[in-house]
Amino acid sequence: MSLPGELPADEPIVAPAVTMSSLSFEVSSRVLRPGAPRWWWIGFGFSFALFILLVIQLAWLFIFGIGVWGVNIPVAWGFAISEYVWWIALASGGTIISALFHITRQPWRAATNRIAETMLLSAIPCAGLMPIMHLGRQGLFYWLFPYSSVMGVWPQVRSPLWWDFICLFCYILMSIMYYYTGLLSDLATVRDLARSRFKQIFYGVLALGWRGSSREWRNHKIVYAIMSAIMAPMVISVHSVVGLDFAGGLTTGWHDTQFPPYFFFGAVISGTAVIVMLTIIVRWGYRLQDVITQYHLNAMAKVVLVGSLLLAYAYLWEAFGSIYSSDIAEYTEYMHRMFGFTAAGFWAEKALVVIIPQLLWLPAVRRNQTMLFLISGGIIVGMWIERYVFTTASLEHNYMPSYWGLFYPTFWDWAALAGTIGLFLTMFFVLIRLVPIVSMAEVRDIIEKKKRGEA
Amino acid sequence: MTNPARDYWRSLEELADSPDFAAVVEREVPRFRDVLDKFDRRQFLTLMAASMALAGLSGCGPEPNPQQRLPYVEAPPGVVPGRQRYYATAHTRDGYAEGVLLAHEMARPIKVEGNPDHPASLGAAGAITQASILSLYNPRRAQTVVGPGQISSWEGFVAALYRRREQLLKKRGEGLRLLTGTITSPSLGAQIAALQTAFPAMRWHQWEPLHRDNELAADQMAYGRPVARVFDLAAADVIFAVDSDLISAAPGWLAYARQFAARRRPDETGGKMSRVYAIESTPTLIGAKADHRLPMRPVEVAASVRFLAGAVGAGPSQWTEIQSPHRDWLKEAAADLTANKGHALVHAGREQSIEIHLLVELINAALGAHGNTVRLIEPPVVSPTLHLQSLSELVGDMQAGKVDTLLILDTNPAYSAPADIPFAAALKRVPFSVSLSLFADESALLATWQVPAKHEYEAWGDARAFDGTATIQQPQVRPLYGGHAPSEVLAVLQGNTQPDDLTLVRQFWQRQQGAGSAAEGNPQSLAGDAGGGQTGPQSSGSSQPALAAAEAFEAFWHEALRRGVVANTAAPPLTLTPKAGLAEGLRPLPLGGEAAIDLLFRPDEGLWDGRHAENPWLLELARTFTRLTWDNAALIAPATAKKHGVKTGDVVAIATRYGATKAPVFVLPGQAPDTATLWLGWGRQAGALAEGVGFDAYRLRGAAEPWLARATRFEKTGETYRLATTQGHDRVAGRDLIREFTLDRFNNDPEYVKQKSKDVSLYPGYIYPDRAWAMAIDLNSCIGCQACTIACQAENNVPTVGKDMVHFGRIMHWLRIDRYYSGSPDDPDVAFEPMPCMHCENAPCEVVCPVHATVHDHEGLNLMVYNRCVGTRFCSNNCPYKVRRFNFYDFAAATERPPESWNPDVSVRGRGVMEKCTYCIQRIKVKEIEAERDGRKLRDGEVVTACQQSCPTQAIVFGDRNDSHSHVARRKATPLDYVLLDDLNTRPRTSYAAIVHNPNPAIGKEQS
C-alpha cells in the first residue's frame, strides 16, 4: 500500500479539540447512553424487517426445496453462490483495513478499524449462510466436517468447496478472536465509565478485568502484531480460495489462473467501499466528526481508487485471455457474457466498478461525502452484478452447446438477497450499540503523538 | 413351469391382501387425483415435495412403526426374490405385433424389452413399446363400467348386450355394426367371421386414424388385390426414400432399422456402405441418415417420383422433361438406381398419395426389386379395408338411423375421425352404442355404454407381425383396474355370458391345430375357421387319437407362449406383377404452383394417433428433430417463417376447408418451404393428463385429403405460446463433437480419420487391471429413434417433471440424444448423438465433490452415491458433457405411478440429490454376483445396458474394454473411434464412431 502518510494541512487526522478524556467520554457515552437515537431505531427497524423476510425465505426453502430458486441444469449455481462470494468480499474488506493497514502502520487505520471489523463480523454470517442454503439437502452440511462417525466416510478434501468450507470456518473463528483482542482495552474503558450495575457487570465480564498494566500492554502488542501479520495473508487466502471454487473447476469462463488475485482485488474495493458507507453513516449518526475526520474518508477513498484500478487490470486480463485464447469454448462464453443474455449486467458492472470510481482522482470528489457515498454504493452494486454475471453466464454457455441454458431468478432468489442484507444490517446496528465504535487506545496514542508533534 | 400365468395370479392375491397394496389402490383412485389436477403441475410437484419434506421431518430416531414381512401362504414355484423372470407377449401398434418380453420382479411386470425371437423386434423395442408398461399401471385408466346414465357393472353390461342380442338375432343382425381398428389377430378375425355368419346383416367397419388406405388402393390398382411388403434392406445397395417412414414407423421398422444400420458401418463391412437418397417434405429419420436429401413440397415430390419413374423406364419418358432445380440431382439418383438393378429399393411413406405408391411399386418392379429387396406377401391384416370409406359409410348409416347397435372396440373415432365425418354427432343417434377402451376417451364418453378394456398385458389374445408371424399374447398381470378384452365382448354377442379370453384364444388355436395347423402361413384362411391343406411340422393331424392331439397341442401352446412366436406362421411370398399401362393411365399432374401452405398430417412420435396421450414418459420425450416436449406445433421452414413474419413460439391461426385451430409455430430446419407439419394425437378433449395439451390437428383433417391439406388460412395472431424444448443450441459451435468423413476418405486415408489423442497428465494414470467397463456408440447406426432414452427411464426409475420444469431446464433423462445441424438451415445435415454419462477416468465431477458422493470403482465406473450426496451441484457445473441431473423437487414422489411399478433394483432418488447414468450398475452387479457364485468370469455380452438392449440398430455396445475380444473393444479399435472434448483430457470411457457418408460423386455435395 503506497498511501501518502502526510496529513493534508486542512484535514487533521484528529481534531485538535479532542483530548484523551473527551475521546473516552464521547465514544463510551454512545454505548452507555440509556436510549438509542432515533436514526438508530429507524435503521434497525428497517434491517430487522428484512431479516424477517430472510426467516420466511428459509422456511419456504427448507419446506419446498431448492427448486423454489431459479437454478437449473446447466446453471446449477445462481444467486446463492454469487452472493456468497459477494458477502465474503465485503467481509474481507474489514480485515484488509484493520490488519493490512495495521502492519503497514497507517495512522488513519486507528479510528476506522473498529467499524471495519464490526462490518466484517456482521457480513460473515451472511456469507456462511449462503452455501448452506444452496445445498440440495441443507440439513446434511455437517458432512463436510472432517469426522466419519458410523459411516466410515470422510469429506473429499480435494474439492475446492471443502477448502472453502475450512477456510470460512477458520476465518470466522480467527476474526472473532482478532476482534476481541483489539476490543479488550476499550471494553475496560466502558466498564470504568459505566454507572448502571448491569452495564458494569456486562462490560466488566467482557473486559476480563483488563487493567492496562504495562505487562498486559506488552503481551497485547506482541500478539496483536503477530495476529495482524497472520490475518493479512489469511484474508488474501480466504478470497483466493473463493476464487479457486471457480478456477478449480474446468468450466468455461471459470477455469482461469488469475482468479485468486482477481477475487482479492474485488474484495479490496467492495470491502473498502462498504466501510466508507458505514463510516459515513456512523460518523454522522454518532457525531464523531472530530475523531473520524475527512482524513480517514480521504484515505479510504484512495484505497477504493487503487482497488478499482487493480480490478480494471484483472478485467482487461480476463478479456484478453478469453478473446485471444484459441479455446473456442472460452471465446463463445465470453462473447455471450459481453453481448449475450448478460450483456446489460456486464457493462453496468464495468461502469460502476471501474469507470465511475475514476472520479476519485479529484480531491473535491474525495471530500464530498455524498459523492463518496454514492460511488461506494455503486461499487457494491456493481460488484454484486459482477459476481452474478460470471457465475451464471459461464454456466449458461458451457462446453455442450446442446445444453446451453439461461438463468432466471425467482422471487425467492431476491428474497434471499434482501434477507441476508437484513441480517447484515441488523447485526451491525446491534453491534455498534454494544461496542465502542472507535478503537480508543489507538486514537489516544495518536493524540499523544500529535501533542509531541510526532506522527 | 406349467402355466406361466397361473403362479402370477396367485402371488398377486397375496399382493392384493397386503394393506399397503390396498392403500396404493385407494390412493390411486382418480377421484383424489382430480383434486390435485386443479393445480398446474408445478404447484402439484411443489406440494408433493412439501408433504414429503414434512413427512421426512418426523422420520427420525428408531423405526416408529417397524416394517413387516408377509411371506406367502403357499410359495409359487420358481419365484426367486430379487431375480427377474421374463414372459413373452406382444405389443401392437396399428394392430401390427411387436414381440416383447416383460421383466417380472417378484411377479410384478416392471419393464418391457424386445423379444429376440420375434421378427418384428429382434430384441429391440421402440420408445412407445417401452413406455407401454407405464400405461399398464396408469392409475387414470378407465375403471368402471358406465351404462346409460348411471354406473353399472360388467354383469349389467353383459345382461344388456345379451338382451340386445336376442332382438338382433330376430332381424338377422340388421342395424348391428362393429367398429374396430386394424386387426391382425387371427382369433379375433375368426370370431368376427363367426359373428358375420350368425348375423348376416351385420357390418364390420374399421377405423385406424393412421390407416394405409393409399397403399391399399395402389395395390388394388396394381394387382387387383391387397398385398403386404417385406423389405430386405440388407440386400439394398441403393435406397431411395420418398417421405419414408421405413425406419421410423412402418410395420417392422425395428427389423428394417437393424438391416439398414448393418449396411452403414463401413468399418464392419470392409469399407462398403449402402447409399441413401431421400426426397421429403418434412424431416424423417431415414432422411436424416441419407447421403443425399432434398426437402421439397408435395407437388414437387409427385413430380420427382414421376421423373424417377420415367427415368428408370417405369413410366412414359416425357415425364423426365420437367423444369426443376433438382433435375440433375434426380437424374444422377435415377442413374444410380438403374446401375444397381436388383439391389435398389424405393420406398414411399404411408402419407404419400395413391399415385406415388403406385409409381413406387412400378419403379421397384422396373428395378427388379421384387424378389430381391422387396417381398410381396399376403397381408397379415384381417380383411384389409379402405378405412376412410368404411368410416364414412358407417357414419352415413348412423345419421340415416340405420344403426341401432354399435360396438366400438379399441378405437376412438369421436376424437380421431376426419373433421368432415361427424362421427360424434352421429353417435348420439345410435340407441345402443358400446365403447371398449383403455381410458374414458371421447368416444367412450359419448357411447351409451363405456366398458373399460384390459391392457394388452392383462389380456389373452394374439396378433401378427409385419411379416405375418403370429404371437399369442399372454397376460402379465391380473387386470389391475378390472377391464375386459375385445374377444370377451364379441363372445357375449355370440351368446357366451361367461366369456373368458383365455378359453377363447385357446379354443381358436386348438381348432387351428385340430384343423391340422393347415394354414399357418396363410393368414386369410386362419381368419376364417375353415382349414385344410398341407400339415405343418409340429402339428398332429386329426388322424391321431384325441389324447395325442391334446398333448401335442399342450406342447405347441407352451412353446408358442414361451417363445412368444407361433412357429411357421410367417406369410409366404406372392409372385405378382403389376398390371401393365398403369403409369400411362395417370392423369397429368395439377400445376400446384401458387404459394399457399401445405399442411402435412403426421403421427406424433410419442402419442402416435393420440392413444398414448396419457403416458407421461411419451409426453415428456423430446421429439427427435424439434426436441419439443409436452406440446405439438406447426413445423415450418425458416424461409416460410420469414415470409410470414413469425418465429418459434408465435401462435398462428390455421384453417382448412374442414375446420380451424390455433397453433404455435416451430421453425424447423430441413422442412420443405410453404409446408407446415402438424402432429396428430394432441389436444384431447377427454383425459386427465393430456386434456388440452397441444392442439388438435384432426380438426383440420378432411376425408378427401387425410395427409395433405391446403391451408385456407395461415396467419399470425400476435399471441405467443411458451414451448418447452430440451436443447439449448442447434449447432456444435466450433466444438469437436461430431466427426464426419466421406467413404473414400475412410477407405483411402485412415490416418486422417484416426483421432490424434493428446493424452498427457501431471498425475500418473490410474491402472484398471481386471475389468474396465466401457461403451462404444456408433453414430452411423444411431437413427435418433430415442428408444434408448425411454429404456433408460424405465430401467432406472427416472421421474418425469412436467412441462414447466422442462422449460426451467430440469428434465431428468439420464440418456439424451443431442441433435446437431450443420450446413444451411433450409437443408441442413443432421447428426444424432446419444449422450449418456461418459464415465471419464479423470472425472472432473468427482474431484469437486466435497463429500465423496461420486467416486470411481475398481472397474472404472463413475459411481453416484445418492445417499451420500448433499447437493452442492458443483459436479454438474464441472461436467463438460452436462449429463448430470438434479432433483430440484421430490420428482419421484410426485410421479404418478404405483410404488410396485418402480424397478426395485435401483434407488428411487429423493429431493436435493444429484443423479446420472450409471452404466446400469444394477445389471452389472446382478450378473457379476451370478458369475461369482458359479466361480466363473463374466462372459462378453452377458451384461447388457438398458439402452444397448433397446437399440434397434445396435448402435450402443457395452462391455469390458480390457478384453481385446469383447465387442466393445473391437468397436473401439476402429479408426473412426473418438471421444468428446478430448482436449480436456477427461479420458471418457464412452467413445463414439465418427459418421461416414457415402455421397454420389456425380452429385458431389461436400459432406465432410
Place this chain on the structure above:
Amino acid sequence: MAIFGPSANLLTKAVLLAGTGLFLILLLMVWVVPVMGYNSQERYAPQQPVPFSHKHHVSGLGLDCRYCHDKVEVSSNAGMPPTETCMTCHSQVWTRADVLAPVRQSLAQGVNLRWTSVYVLPDYVFFDHSIHIAKGVGCTDCHGPIGDMALTWKATTLYMSWCLDCHRNPAPHLRPRDQVFNPHWVPGPNTPSGAELMKAYDIHPERLTDCGTCHR
C-alpha cells in the same frame, strides 16, 4: 468500589473450567451417541405373531437354515418361509398348540403371517445373501448366535462402518463352504486359514469397498 468482589476470580476459573469440560463432552457425544444401543437398536427383539424360537428349531431339532430360508443360496433375499413350510411339521406336531393358532389360521384362510422385521436396511443399500453364502460368510457372522436365540434379536448395528470392517478385512469372517450354515462353528485345528480361504474364494478386498458394491 470495585465491581466484583475477590470471590469473582475463583468463580471465573470455575466457569471457564466447566465450560471447557462441557464443550469437550459435547464433542465426545458426537462419536458416542450413534454407537449407543438406543440408536443402533442392537439386541432389539420385536414381538412376533408367533414366538418362533430358532434355539428350539435349530439347536434343538437341528433343522438346517435352508429348510425354511430355502432361497438364501440363490437370492439376494433370504426370504421368509411360506406358511405351508411351517405346516409340513405342524400339521403333525403341536397341532393344537395355541401359539401356533395364527399359523393354522393363515393356511386355512389363506391370510399371510405378518412378521416384524428385525434387520431393516435402508432402501439405498443393496445386500445380497447368496453371494455372501457363496463366499463362505457364515450366517452367524451377521446374525449372531441365531441358533441360540429364543426370540430373534438384532445382533449387529448394521452401520456402514460395521459393513466396512468385514469388507476391508474379510479373512477372519470366512469359513469352509460346508460350515457356512453351522450355527455353532468354531475353527478347528485343520481349518484352512482366512488367507487361504480368501484365495480359494477369489476375494479381492480392495474391490469390496467400492461404493457401488452396496449403493446403486
Place this chain on the structure above:
Amino acid sequence: MREPYGLIGVFATPEAIQQAAAQLRRLGLHGVEAYTPYPVEGLGELLHPGRKLFLPILMFVAALCGAAWGYFIQYWDEALDYPLNVGGRPHNSWPAFMVSTFEFMLLVTVFAGFVGLLVASRLPQLYHPLFNADEFGRASRDGFVLCVEMRDPSFDLATVSRIFERCGAERIEEVTA
C-alpha cells in the same frame, strides 16, 4: 480491617509516569507496575526488563503443530482410512491438500496467540485490589497510574509518595486489598 495492598500515583502525562517509574526502579523496588490507557513506549521495557519470547515461540510452535495436524487429517482421510479413486487422482495428492493445511496452521496459531495472551497476562481476573482505588478508573481513559506494592520489605511509604509528588502526580492514594 483490610490490609493494605499498595500505593498508586496518578499522572497526567506519559513523560511523568516514565520519570517516576525510572526513579522507583533506581530504588530497586519490586512490584512496581504501570497502568496506562494506551501502550506507552518504553514503559514496559523499563518495568519488566529482559526479552519476552514466550508468546512468539508459543505461536510459532502452534503454527507447526497446526500445519502438521491439518495435513495429517487429509492424508488419513484420503490415503489411509478409506482410499478411494477420485477422478483418477492419486490418494495422496498433496498439492490439493496444501490449502487446508495452510488454513489449519493459521487457525491454530491465532488460537494459541489468543489463549497465550490471556494466560501470560493472567486474564481473566475480574477482581484486582486496584479496582478498589477511586482514581484507578482513569487508567483506562486519560490517567497514567503507577502502583507500588507494599509487600516489598524495602517499601517505604514516605519515599515513594515523595517520588510521586516530585514527578507531579496529580493524586496519590493507598490501595487496600
